[in-house]
Amino acid sequence: MANRVQDKIAVITGGAGGIGSTVGQVFCEEGAGVVLVDHDSATLEAVARQLREAIPGAQVLAVAADISSEAEAMRAAQEAMARFGQIDILVNNAGIREYWPLAEAPAESWQKILGVNLLSYAFMAKAALPALRASGAGSIVNISSTYGVTGRAGMGQYDATKAAILALTRTLAFEEAGHGVRVNAVCPGATLTPFHVRRAQQKGRGAEDLQQEYLQDCLMHRWCDPREVAYPILWLASGEASYITATTLMVDGGRPVM
Numbered sequence: 001m002a003n004r005v006q007d008k009i010a011v012i013t014g015g016a017g018g019i020g021s022t023v024g025q026v027f028c029e030e031g032a033g034v035v036l037v038d039h040d041s042a043t044l045e046a047v048a049r050q051l052r053e054a055i056p057g058a059q060v061l062a063v064a065a066d067i068s069s070e071a072e073a074m075r076a077a078q079e080a081m082a083r084f085g086q087i088d089i090l091v092n093n094a095g096i097r098e099y100w101p102l103a104e105a106p107a108e109s110w111q112k113i114l115g116v117n118l119l120s121y122a123f124m125a126k127a128a129l130p131a132l133r134a135s136g137a138g139s140i141v142n143i144s145s146t147y148g149v150t151g152r153a154g155m156g157q158y159d160a161t162k163a164a165i166l167a168l169t170r171t172l173a174f175e176e177a178g179h180g181v182r183v184n185a186v187c188p189g190a191t192l193t194p195f196h197v198r199r200a201q202q203k204g205r206g207a208e209d210l211q212q213e214y215l216q217d218c219l220m221h222r223w224c225d226p227r228e229v230a231y232p233i234l235w236l237a238s239g240e241a242s243y244i245t246a247t248t249l250m251v252d253g254g255r256p257v258m
Contacts, residue, residue, distance in 0.1 A: 004240065009087050188251050
């Protein structure tokens, strides 16, 4: 199918990253105007340029902002409204990682990761909600993680923020149902993005090594391609999911049952 989000305007945070940029591409392919928001201005502009070149007629606005700041989140929403006059979809996808055992995690790393991984979601939702309500069929899709449901050692701060996103999603769905805004969450599994490739290369490992890593980690025995995350996000944002809210969708190749 095509044109699932025709004439809609979607704001996508973390838009310069592997999942965020792919979501932007898929939304453009399906007829939406896209506002990509990220703190990495150089990469963000490159992604926006690539989308415009690859997709005829693509409407893409790049907004460089640190949305761990409420004022910056508000500015991003205002720039989207100034350009397009509407916001119909918000995809909260911004995220960073911290690698500390909880017993050793410094306060600064907590403040940093909470700002990006959780507060930015709350700030962007608050900033976009007037427009989402006015849309008549507004949709928010929050990107969490399988580790927001399960657990592991060494990344407890990241996992705690991802679990908090699920609680935020349920509460916001409850509060906004009367305003016609649906709120759902997606939990991606191991998704092969440039971030993971760069980390592997820094350790002297190549793409083949990465491909082997997750062969036994989920029922499908492979990494997820970013487009395989983008399409469930697209579906939840579209009218095809009009009776779905407060839901957590696992996109993980069957990982929890392993």
